[in-house]
Amino acid sequence: MGLERTEELSLNMGPQHPSMHGVFRMVVTFDGEVITKIEPKVGYLHRGLEKLAESRTYTQFIPYTDRLDYLSAPHNNMAYVQTVEKLMGVQLPERAEYLRVIFAELARIASHLVFIASTALDMAGWTAWTYCFRDRERILDLFEMSAGSRLTVNAMRIGGFNRDVPPEFWPALKSFLDDLPEMMEEYFGIFYGNEIVMARLKSVGILPKELAENLSITGPVLRASGVQYDVRKAEPYGIYDRFDFEVPVRYGCDSYDRTLLRLDEIRESGKILRQAMRDIPEGPVTAKVSKIIKPPAGEVYHRVENPKGELGFYIVSDGSPKPARVRIRSGTFINIQMLPIVALGWKIQDLIAIFATLDAVLGEVDK
């Protein structure tokens, strides 16, 4: 009896599959349960945002950016309005800059909470999922009371904010920050510290540093591969150069480090929030901008550190009230390319875990 060859099985996972984070689809070829080939397919949520932008005015496109990475809408708002402001040369009032940092870091915490929740859920850790969503709710409440919406926040305008946050925002933010360490302890206890989780994530899905750089990976996935690179430090936008925070980095390159790095980032965001809360001055929140926004002809590429990766906006203006071209460089769309390379040779369960640690949001992947 010679070596028997088993027949390969190609399985279509998604767009309707319990762990595909929306409508991602991949055609996976298995040998037994071992993956031999992955073909990612995206585009089921493609709405043509870049084309839509060309027929909207600069202000009218802001609500659409909410729909990019819908788990951290303020970041998308911020990236977009900062690009337009750079194009026009607008100087923001101090309070608006601080508020932007507060919104962005709150959104980062909220997004990472969803990440922990969904990673736990992809490994059937149901209860950890509900705990993270319970705490994320408090951030969404903060967004709701100040901007009027929970998910598609639409908080920022070109030239600042449309209105100041209400006075009850500050005590709520403070109590959230006070509870944050306790919450993180709970997540650690129920998810990170669990031996099953460690066994499933440690040294699974290794993304070496060189490969990560070659694949243009950004964000926490890159930092978990041992590259200490964060746009907030490397090329500070807004007033991020005023804050004292660390850029967490881990050298394990595996799924567990990618997961743990998010917890580190929540801690650092808490630090930034405390400083911003302490330093925020009184004053107006809107700069003087004309009602009809008409940037001069030119082009600007601006990027921010989104919780999922770097979010870049490349806006070309021809001097008319509508942009000639808006290019969105979304982090996870590029990060997702690592999946067919990294997950080869692992099993289905590892594939699910590796995909979860990528933290893909299909709104951003499909634009």
Next chain:
Amino acid sequence: MNALNQLPLNIAAAIRSLFGDPHSIWADLTMDIISIILVIVLIVLAALILILLERKVAGWTSQRPGPNRLGPHGWFQTIADALKLMGKEDVTPAGADRLMFKIAPMIMFALPMMTLAVIPYGHGMAPIRLNLGIVYYLAISAVSTLALLMAGWSSNNKYSLLGGMRAVAQMISYEIPLVFSLLGVVMITQTFNLSQIVADQHTIPFIVLQPLAFVVYLIAGVAEVNRAPFDLVEADQEVVAGPFTEYTGLRWGLFFLGEYGNMTAVAALTTTMFLGGWQGPAILPGYVWFFLKVGIIIFFQMWVRWTFPRIRIDHLMGLAWKVLLPLSILNIFLTGVGIYIYQLIVPRIGG
């Protein structure tokens, strides 16, 4: 209290006395039919209560009240769900192996019926008294894997097939430590008869003498009923619902009933083997003690399910082969040494 304790036996005697000869073939047949009906009622009742309890526990762990719409605190929720399942269309996928597809849920439902029939629920209250009770139980409970494989294979669905194959791989690894962990008890009692084992625990439950075997059996038992963290067969994040993916309506409901029945059966056997079965302080009737202990084991299983994430399949096999199996063999060895010392010393000191 004694009257309450003996109530089921007295009822049985009363029914028998309706016949001219209490031990005629007709009397025996009637009693057996009544016992079978009682076991079926037990499974259905257990499933109705356990499904709700599961959802309540899931709710409580995540700070929710659980189902709370239908009836007081949502206690009628499962009945509504069962009615809904009955109203659903019965779909057989194209290209399915029809016969196997239809038989699989029935097998799954029949198994807990057969296993629960040999459990002693009280003093003299085993529906069927078998001298080889444990062997019978183990043989029958292993068949559930066959039902899962049949369902997975016949559904003509790749996810189902993967789930079915996982069931087989999982069974091979946990079944051996499961059997070995029960051997210690058998060595002490020198019998396979479950009623006799319970009677032998009159002074001390075997969990005290066999703590290692108890832990091994508890872990392997969770694996046997395919519950989290060992629910690889129906891991919905990976293989959608495993073998159950293509099932609808009442057939799916039968799988569900069978699953909860199996869970009850494993808990019942744990109670019988390690927790002293129906033995307990006389403040409550024996059968109440029995179900209380079963309830505690089941609650523990639920608590574990809603806390832990799912283990990876190769880790499960590693755990079963490299940890549980050596532990259960060690347990057999220790039990043997213990019995030897006991036999060596006790007669000399005149015990």
Next chain:
Amino acid sequence: MGNKEILRQRVEELAAKVSGEVEELSGVLILKVKGAYLSETLSAAKSFPDVPCDFLHDMTALDLKDHFEVVYQLSSLHGPQRLRVKGTVDREHPVVNSVTRLWRGANFLEREAYDMFGIEFKGHPNLKRIYLWDDFEGYPLRKDYVTESLEERSVVLPLKKGE
């Protein structure tokens, strides 16, 4: 000499070699070359001594009515250098060389540019539409692509009785 000056010097040397133009717009150096020189330019930029622009940040295309421009945003994870390389491509036969051999991450980006603008990347391992379905007609981000009107788009099929 600061990082910026070195970069400027390198870019100008490179521009002379590939007959490109250098300009600076809001603090970023832009190197404009012909489409045919793109892969040569990019591989040279990737291995600039001292200031390697070795991280492909983004790649996209612009429709400038009479021609296309393929835009590469280069940066580095180990320094502040940033460079924008633009290659002009003929509108009728938009073909450039793929850079997937330099950066594997360009894979999806080039597929997206192909999907949206119809620019063909020679040497790409799997040049297929990425967002839109395979038999989609036209390239949506070209300026001459006609979108359907709002009325056409918002037709709601009426609900049938018994549905």
Next chain:
Amino acid sequence: MFGKGLFTGLGITLKRMLGPNITEFYPEEMPNLPPRTRSSMGLDPEKCISCNMCANACPNKVITITSEKGESNKKVLKSYRMDVGRCLFCGLCTEACPTGALHVTQQFENAIYEADELKWDMIERAGKSRGRGEQA
């Protein structure tokens, strides 16, 4: 030690199991939404001056207004329709309104059965909500 994490997890879930639950019992207890919540739009027809600024601010052409010249050459609102099926609920229209006639409301139960009901007649809705004694 192996197993420590497992027991920590069990401890946390047990603690939460015995602790209070945090569910909001929604249909019985209505949520108390902050006044900025953009759940739906409300119109105050008397305040509206038919300037069409909301329609221009809308990114998605949701709003259509018709008006006619009344006495003393002032525009009088005739109809105000919103095609909510396309609405992003971004609130840009309410920000553009110079008189505060169009505002956000916290009425979030907007589910309907037929697609046609997505075309809101704002004047009619204003009358209805006034009939219910709510803030117009």
